[in-house]
Amino acid sequence: MRNTLTIAAKELQGYFVQPVAYVVLTVFLLLAGYFFFALLHQFDEMIQLVVMMGQADQLAQMNLNTRVIDPLLHDLSIVLLIVMPALTMRVFAEEKRVGTYELLLTAPVRTGEIVLGKFLATAAFVLIMVGLAWIFPLILIVFGNPEVGVMFAGYLGLALLALAFASVGLFTSSLTQNQIIAATSSFGLLILLYVISWIGDAGTVSGAVLKYLSLPDHFSTMTRGVIDTTDLVFFLSVILVALFLTQRSVESARWR
Amino acid sequence: MIEVKNLTKSYGSFIAVNDISFKAERGQILGFLGPNGAGKTTTMRIITGFMPASDGTVLIDGLDIFANSLEARRRIGYLPENPPLYGDMRVVQYLRFVAKLRGVRRSEVEAAVEHVVNTCGLAEMASRICGQLSKGYRQRVGLAQALIHNPPVLVLDEPTIGLDPRQIHEIRDLIQGLSGDRTIVLSTHILPEVSQICDKVVIINDGRIALEEKLSELPAGTSLEEVFLHAIAKEGHLPGATSEETLEEVGAGHSD
Secondary structure: HHHHHHEEEEEEHHOOOHHHHHHHHHHHHHHHHHHHHHHHHHHHHHHHHHOOOOHHHHHHHHHHHHHHEEEEHHHHHHHHHHHHHHHHHHHHHHHHHHHHHHHHHOOOOHHHHHHHHHHHHHHHHHHHHHHOHHHHHHHHHHHHOOOHHHHHHHHHHHHHHHHHHHHHHHHHHHOOOOOOHHHHHHHHHHHHHHHHHOOOOOOOOOHHHHHHHHHHHHHHHHHHHOOOOHHHHHHHHHHHHHHHHHHHHHHHHHOO | OOOEEEEEEEOEEEEEEEEEEEEOOOOOOOEEEEOOOHHHHHHHHHHOOOOOEEEEEEEHHHHHHEOOHHHHHOOOOOOOOOOOOOOEEHHHHHHHHHHHHOOOOEEEEEEEEHOOOOOOOOOOOOOEEEHHHOOOHHHHHHHHHHHHOOOOEEEOOOOOOOOOOHHHHHHHHHHHHHHHOOEEEEEEOOOHHHHHHHOOOEEEEEOOEEEEEEEOOOOOOOOHHHHHHHHHHHHHOOOOOOOOOOOOHHHHOOOO
């Protein structure tokens, strides 16, 4: 455990030293800010339109959660989809390129400790990123009256989604020395998990399985405010499977 | 202390290391000599547990590097061909990290770092960022990280390569000062290095051991260069001393 924390601490500190992390953070928050503003702006226009048209009864159906936070979270999930592979591509690939992989593998440290340590650091950074995006709900709380519980559920979903993306990115990074290959494969895998239910036939077992594997479906449930154990288990499973595969991949260097 | 038995490493059909066996006793400095591409680095990597052998065993203090990897690795300090430095960490920061990774107790980390900084002449560069160090200092930091946990076994892969004459002299003095109870294996193709600091020499050529001998037991009157060229010639791969003459004859030819 101690080795895990040592590696995690070093890795996290590394994140704050490299430019890539700051660029990712900035891009993410800038885009988030833009989306938030745009959605709020559209929402505002819609309200005015509805009032002008005299359909005040419609107002009850329009709320900040469904019109602003929910779409914002979905937009952010797409930004994460693009940005996480860029963040995680160097985690293992860089070590191999620079030669420090040899240091890690010849130290009396278990492979699992290396993988877990790196994941914990990445997770911490990712959670900071998602946490900073909580400023938007805060603004709404101050100026409006949104349902906080629903927002919390949505952000939890976003955090879990981000962690799942990170674990997949770690896996592809462990497979290669080339960071571009790592980033592209990670991106490809994530998109696949996104669209995997498209080829399913509704009503069949295989269709149901594919639907279960679809990341956005589980995410949508959470953004709507439902914290269902099915979804939590799903995200945790993705993370665990990806980390397990990463451990195997790193361990395989000792066996070839 | 280090026992290599029938070690073989093949990459597909290419045999990099072919059934080599040699020993290094406790307190010995063993020079691992060979031309480029002979299999020195591969052997070092197997000894330190970075890659597995295709066949054969390596015992470190009686522990099998493959079967009892974690325990065996605790006993080794390793300086790879390229010092495994993290470019964005400061020297002291890096050494602290390696110390913890290699199992130095929390309370003893600072003392260990200080000791190794002084031993390797890094006092001036202690706060420098590793990426900004010159080759000579990088090598010294590499040596420092190999020593930091006070291991009984040191494996140094070409520790003086690329250094200027003064630095080479300093590193050699350093290594000599380290022996005592420690077992040191250093690989090089700089012959004077071996004759100056080593107790025993192992010559490898084309993946095979050409010679394993204590320096004190080499035929009188022969220079290490002659021994080396003779060993290589016997394998039939280099011109030079004819393989018909035995080493003794070569030596005798000089004492006239």
